[in-house]
Amino acid sequence: MNKQDLAELLKYSSSQWLYVITWNNVLHQVITPFRVVVLKPVGMLVRGQIMWVEEVKITLNLTTVFIVEGSAYYYYHFDILID
Template identity: 60%
Template sequence: MNTEDLAWQLKFSSSQSIFIVTWNNLLKQLFTPFKVAVLRPVGLLNKGQVVWVEEVKVTRDLKTVFVIGGNAYYYNYFEILID
């Protein structure tokens, strides 16, 4: 992906929210901060720990990254917790 394609994709995203599909197939927008549970140990985080996502970022390869405690982690280490 070149820089122009990446810039076009990023203009439709926000670091302050993420869209998810709920268990009953509803589209829901979550705004930061939102809670996630750690699925497996990563960085300073332990399995089962509940933490707050401060920002949502995207890598050059368009992989979602959660910023937690000032550190960036790939989204697949977490389960999003919704009310």
């Protein structure tokens, strides 16, 4: 995927929300800021710590990135907490 294709795709996304499918197959829109729990240590974050995601970004390889306390982390380091 080139940068032009990525730009076209990003027209339909937002850094302020994302859609997730819950454990019981319900589609749920999560709006920032939302809470996550750290699954494995990364950077200054420790396992089990609950953090707030400020923004949702995407890399050129289409990997989701969460902005937490001003730093970027890949989504797979977290589990989203839905009330």
